[in-house]
Amino acid sequence: MKNTSTVEVKNSGAAGTMTAMISEAMRREFGEWMSANEDPVWRPVIELTKFNNAYMAKALLPGVSAEDIEVMVSPDFMLVKGEINSGQPGARKIFRPVKFPQPIDPKRVRAEIHNGVFSMRAEIAAASKVVDFMPKAA
Numbered sequence: 001m002k003n004t005s006t007v008e009v010k011n012s013g014a015a016g017t018m019t020a021m022i023s024e025a026m027r028r029e030f031g032e033w034m035s036a037n038e039d040p041v042w043r044p045v046i047e048l049t050k051f052n053n054a055y056m057a058k059a060l061l062p063g064v065s066a067e068d069i070e071v072m073v074s075p076d077f078m079l080v081k082g083e084i085n086s087g088q089p090g091a092r093k094i095f096r097p098v099k100f101p102q103p104i105d106p107k108r109v110r111a112e113i114h115n116g117v118f119s120m121r122a123e124i125a126a127a128s129k130v131v132d133f134m135p136k137a138a
Contacts, residue, residue, distance in 0.1 A: 011106030
């Protein structure tokens with residue numbers, strides 16, 4: 001697979017820390033967007049599906065390499081961000097947060113880009129063991 005590149009995934013075990021980082025990045029991007037004449041931010045559509053005990057995310061990112069993007073995850077969120085043609089006229093930022101319906105294990109996330117298709121797999125966090133029981137009548 002010569003066109004496949006692994007994307008580094010940065011994780012934070014603390015959901016609050018990652019949520020704060022994503023919120024700050026969104027505030028910064030929104031401020032830049034409000035002052036721009038055109039929208040310099042590309043927010044690609046990310047398809048999120050559940051398969052067995054994991055979430056799978058896919059997005060079409062033509063012309064984007066693994067070095068162009070950064071993937072950050074927490075138990076509740078994923079943030080894909082980066083810049084295409086950095087430092088050149090017409091450079092565009094990529095910015096796409098995704099909220100997971102259920103918490104994931106940030107240490108068990110894998111991402112790659114193959115022929116312009118971004119793929120990510122995140123294992124759903126193990127649920128605490130719940131014991132079902134029926135109360136007995138007195």
